[in-house]
Each structure stands twice: as structure tokens, then as C-alpha cells.
Amino acid sequence: MVTPHAASHSDTLAVLRRQHIELPSWAFGNSGTRFKVFGQPGVPRDPWEKLADAAQVHRHTGAAPTVALHIPWDRVDDYSALADHARDLGIGIGTINANVFQDDDYRLGSVTNSDPRVRRKAIDHLLECVDVMDATGSRDLKLWFADGTNYPGQDDLRSRQDRLAEALREVYGRLAPHQRLQLEYKLFEPAFYATDVPDWGTAYAHCLELGERAVVCVDTGHHAAHTNIEFIVAFLLRAGRLGAFDFNSRFYADDDLMVGAADPFQLFRIMYEVVRGGAMAADTQVAFMLDQCHNIEPKIAGQIRSVMNVQEATAKALLVDPDALARAQEAGDVLGANAVLMDAYNTDVRPLLADLREEQGLHPDPMAAHAASGYAERVAQERRGGAQAGWGA
Ligand code: PSV
Ligand code: MN
Ligand code: MN
Numbered sequence: 142m143v144t145p146h147a148a149s150h151s152d153t154l155a156v157l158r159r160q161h162i163e164l165p166s167w168a169f170g171n172s173g174t175r176f177k178v179f180g181q182p183g184v185p186r187d188p189w190e191k192l193a194d195a196a197q198v199h200r201h202t203g204a205a206p207t208v209a210l211h212i213p214w215d216r217v218d219d220y221s222a223l224a225d226h227a228r229d230l231g232i233g234i235g236t237i238n239a240n241v242f243q244d245d246d247y248r249l250g251s252v253t254n255s256d257p258r259v260r261r262k263a264i265d266h267l268l269e270c271v272d273v274m275d276a277t278g279s280r281d282l283k284l285w286f287a288d289g290t291n292y293p294g295q296d297d298l299r300s301r302q303d304r305l306a307e308a309l310r311e312v313y314g315r316l317a318p319h320q321r322l323q324l325e326y327k328l329f330e331p332a333f334y335a336t337d338v339p340d341w342g343t344a345y346a347h348c349l350e351l352g353e354r355a356v357v358c359v360d361t362g363h364h365a366a367h368t369n370i371e372f373i374v375a376f377l378l379r380a381g382r383l384g385a386f387d388f389n390s391r392f393y394a395d396d397d398l399m400v401g402a403a404d405p406f407q408l409f410r411i412m413y414e415v416v417r418g419g420a421m422a423a424d425t426q427v428a429f430m431l432d433q434c435h436n437i438e439p440k441i442a443g444q445i446r447s448v449m450n451v452q453e454a455t456a457k458a459l460l461v462d463p464d465a466l467a468r469a470q471e472a473g474d475v476l477g478a479n480a481v482l483m484d485a486y487n488t489d490v491r492p493l494l495a496d497l498r499e500e501q502g503l504h505p506d507p508m509a510a511h512a513a514s515g516y517a518e519r520v521a522q523e524r525r526g527g528a529q530a531g532w533g534a
Contacts, residue, residue: 170530183521207235220276242287252308289332356384378418387432401450
């Protein structure tokens with residue numbers, strides 16, 4: 142057996158110590174399927190309370206210091222005040238997600254719509270999101286388009302690409318020099334025949350046209366079954382165009398289940414390519430974000446578990462011995478090379494992470510610490526009256 146060891150134990154700890162996983166504000170609101178939304182006690186009623194819940198995740202994991210907003214779900218009058226509120230809670234505001242998929246106007250698409258009035262409205266919203274970024278100090282604008290067609294012939298596929306490119310150009314031109322555009326792709330849904338940004342290749346091609354600060358967001362739930370996501374990660378990192386992850390798990394489609402729940406081995410393989418591609422370096426330009434909904438499980442605990450799942454996959458990826466792997470690969474030792482990876486994957490990294498947390502002054506078990514804190518019970522008492530936030534509000 143090849144004993145896995147990282148380049149050095151202290152390097153591994155240093156990477157894990159600075160690992161930063163961004164939380165989605167919408168994970169704290171009620172969510173469900175088109176069949177039913179199950180409300181939960183204590184769910185936030187506004188963006189201010191969503192930030193408080195995110196801070197609770199960070200308090201016990203020490204690894205989730207920022208929260209992504211979704212506009213207009215998180216619309217407030219004063220974004221600088223919201224950023225101050227986050228700071229007071231010991232966290233910060235991260236990526237700004239635009240939303241051009243919920244208005245009646247977008248029935249036939251947003252930026253690819255054949256109607257110039259709708260396109261203008263959509264682009265104006267994207268520009269408004271850049272204004273929000275200016276107020277919050279955010280670096281990244283994340284764009285996901287629900288645009289596509291349901292029937293062959295419904296609209297001209299090529300013209301829709303032209304309209305998309307034109308819209309992206311205008312938004313990219315509005316960014317400040319330190320800001321980036323993240324283009325997220327998705328295989329299908331809500332359009333079923335043709336989606337305008339269906340895959341990483343399409344996203345990558347548009348990013349290349351735009352410029353260096355246009356990068357691809359890989360949402361792990363947005364692929365066909367059996368897609369080799371780690372290959373996509375390796376390719377985009379090599380090309381310098383992997384901008385972000387939206388982490389989640391899927392069994393069937395875009396299930397938005399907790400990352401690492403359905404296939405922890407896939408998450409490990411992805412994180413191995415991240416490490417291999419240098420994206421765990423201190424100056425990494427990759428944003429590691431969760432994009433999940435907790436329909437039936439408690440939300441704060443669900444986010445804590447997800448952060449821990451990413452930490453565990455990362456720790457295992459860091460345990461892969463690069464020298465032993467290179468030697469086996471160069472020797473054409475198929476089984477030996479595979480064993481190097483599997484030995485790392487099969488290592489129980491929980492004690493290592495527990496030690497690391499204790500060293501950081503945290504409880505070794507964040508799930509237990511959250512349960513013992515009484516936070517969930519307290520906010521369930523405090524947050525009575527008013528409408529709970531939900532996915533889409
Ligand atoms: C679309 O399925 C998506 O993954 C995009 O990132 C959206 O902004 C997000 O879900 C909303 O949950
Ligand atoms: Mn996503
Ligand atoms: Mn999704």
C-alpha cells in the first residue's frame with residue numbers, strides 16, 4: 142500500500158486553515174419543489190436575518206466568512222448598510238447573483254429575447270447588480286440565464302447567441318477593473334429543447350470573447366448524468382477561466398442537495414483537480430460557493446454539514462502524494478497510480494479537521510456546537526410575525 146502524505150503536513154494544514162467557502166443567502170429561506178414548500182420555524186424574514194444565520198455557520202465552522210446575495214430576492218434600500226451589518230456579524234458580502242428569470246416579461250427569455258424592450262430591461266437589471274457590487278465591495282457578478290426555447294423553430298438559435306454576446310459585452314464594459322463576470326451554464330431547465338448557455342464550452346467561448354475578467358462558474362448540479370466534471374475543472378483551470386463553483390449534489394437533475402451527499406467521491410475528484418491546478422493557493426482566484434436549498438432538513442445545520450463536506454473532500458485531495466502519483470503515472474503503473482488516489486480518498490480526515498478546529502478555538506464538531514448553542518430555538522422564538530423569506534422572495 143502506498144501511504145498517502147501531502148507535500149508536507151504543515152502545508153496541508155495551512156491550506157485548510159485558510160479555506161473559504163461562500164454561503165448562498167437563499168439557502169436560509171424556505172424552499173421546496175413545485176409540489177410543496179415546507180415552512181420551518183425561525184426562517185429569516187429578510188436579508189438582514191439571512192446574514193445572521195450565515196454568521197452562525199461561520200461561527201462554528203470558521204470557514205464560511207462570506208455570503209452571496211441574489212437580487213432582487215435580497216433587495217434592500219441601502220446595500221452599504223447591509224455590508225456594514227455583515228461586517229458587524231463577523232462576515233462579508235460576496236458574489237452578487239443577478240435574477241432575470243422571474244418576471245412575466247421573461248417568458249421567452251431575457252437577454253436573448255427577440256423583443257428589444259425585454260432585452261433592455263434584463264440588461265438594466267444586470268447593470269443594477271453592478272451598482273450593488275459597488276456598494277457592497279463585491280468582486281464577482283454571477284450570471285445564470287434561464288433563456289432557451291422549448292420547441293424546434295421557436296426562435297433562431299444563432300440570433301439568440303448574438304443577443305447574448307451583445308448583452309454580455311455591455312455588462313462586462315460596465316465592470317470596474319477589479320470586478321469579474323462569472324458566466325454559469327446549465328444543461329437544461331427551464332428550457333427543454335435548447336438552452337442558450339447549456340455547457341462549459343459555450344460559457345468559455347463567450348468569456349474568451351469578453352476578456353480576461355470573464356470566467357466560468359461550474360455548478361456541479363448542471364450536467365448530464367455521468368459527465369466528468371473534474372475534467373471540466375482541469376481544463377478551465379489550465380485555461381485560467383475557472384471562476385467559481387456552485388457546489389451541490391444531484392441524483393437526477395438540478396437537485397440542489399447538500400454538496401458531497403450524493404457522491405462524495407466525485408467531490409474528492411473535483412477537489413483533487415482543484416489542488417492539482419493550483420487553485421487552493423493563497424492567492425486563488427476561484428470562488429468556492431454553495432448553491433443549495435434545504436427543503437426538508439434544517440437550513441443552518443444543512444449549511445454547516447455542507448461546509449464540512451467540502452473541507453473533508455479538500456483534506457483528502459491534499460493528502461494525495463503528488464510524487465508517488467507522478468512516479469506511478471510515468472511508469473505506466475495503472476493500478477499503482479489509482480491506488481495513490483484511493484489511499485488518500487479512503488483516509489479518515491475527520492480527526493485532522495477536528496484538531497484544526499480546536500487549534501482555531503472552535504468546537505471540534507460544528508454540528509454539535511450549533512445544536513448546543515440554542516441558536517435555532519432562540520430565532521424560532523424571536524422571529525414570529527412577518528413573512529418568511531423563501532426561494533424567490
Ligand atoms: C440555476 O439553477 C441556479 O443554479 C443559478 O445559480 C441560480 O442563480 C440559482 O440556481 C438559484 O438557486
Ligand atoms: Mn447555480
Ligand atoms: Mn442550479
